[in-house]
Amino acid sequence: MRYSGLKVIKEALTGHKGWRPTWRDPEPKKSYDVVIIGGGGHGLATAYYLAKEHGITNVAVIEKGWIGGGNVGRNTTIIRSNYLLDGNEPFYELSLKLWEGLEQDFNYNAMVSQRGILNLVHTDAQRDAARRRGNAMILNGSDAELLDVDGVRAMYPFLNFNNARFPIKGGLLHRRGGTVRHDAVAWGYARGADLRGVDIIQNCEVTGFKIENGKCLGVETTKGFIGANKVASCVAGSSSRVMEKAGMRLPIESHVLQAFVSEGLKPVLDGVITFGAGHFYCSQSDKGGLVFGGDLDMYNSYAQRGNLPVVEDVMEGGMALIPALGRVRMLRSWGGIMDMSMDGSPYIDKTHVDGLYFNGGWCYGGFKATPASGWCYAHLLATGTPHKTAAAYRLDRFRKGCMIDEKGQGAQPNLH
């Protein structure tokens, strides 16, 4: 399905009867050059960039449910490039640059809105840390501004600046950060991949891998065996469950993270605010609902729903920061399953099985990474060497002592 201004006008005059499905619904072929497991944002982006940047179009994306039904549709839609460490920041800066050109690139309205992200600081030590992080961001080509309290007050006068425990002393403003219409990202990549010949196979679960003499020959699925020269797992949230079928134990725990949406309000919050001290962050969607979240539930879970203590904790954080929220009614809450890695950073790597590749461990930062994850995974699959911005995302980095631990928490996944 191709779109143009002319097509919109024509359809408007003829009762919108000419629109067709945006992607095909093919039966799987016997074999492909590359089979991607997982039709989420990262899997579809990988297929798109494989086809577009590397000319590899004999590709299938296999999805257990429907595309975009997993974490790409369950996040809080924030994009940013505000990391500290060398292993991470160039990758996320690549991602943000890809976001900036994404809608033109795949000709689909993903509502990329660079409305700015403000990380609040409450102490002198936090201000020092914010200054250091801001400098690291600028050194890697991102943007950062350190605001004093008057600067924050000018942007968001309704915040509680004099909270007894965490008075606001300033903030680190990342103007190029923002939000994106998350579903449209999956749809845009799916359409772009499909137009270039990628088969998107939905309602098809991978039940096993065919591995002989240390080489992966394909995947067993509910629609039969599908052969492949290369099999690329891309199922963050369920990575351990899928890779277990290939006999692998991963440096990952699955945890649930909850998110919330309020009733629709008139425009009140034009950017994203994070309140790390109280585990609360918030933005306002274009429909008017406040979209917010907090910390993990902290225990291993595959349930896609959390428990009430964290709901209470997030609401308390919200009330501490924005007292005006007290009259707002909550509309929905949900949970997404995170691949929490052992150092808080992801993996894009080959495995010990020839022809089997792994992408996962995105913690709660997977959505913003979508374009760069696809870009770098496609690069690895096509060339056999890691992309230079993702070279640190190796599965063996713990064995070699090359952790990328932004928070310095050690091997305790729920604290990253």
Place this chain on the structure above:
Amino acid sequence: MIINHPILGPRDSQEFTYLGDATLIDRPDWQAEDAADQFHDYLYLRDNPAGEHRELWFHEQGDRSWLVVTRNTVTHEILTVELARDVARTRGRSK
């Protein structure tokens, strides 16, 4: 979630902090030939099952005991609760 503490009875999970997989009780032998490999697997790799999971919880705002809770990670149902001390002793540990 309510954790049925073997000594104190049913307690709200909010009173506890969570560590993770109960295999962390089985610390490898540091003198083994392949101690480095064993410690890598012990510290960094997890089974991470969908279903029954034995895990360590610490009763931080209670009697400060460590518990081994067997819990279903798909339904959050808690199946059994044991004192970690008892579990460690049945595996030959002195404490």
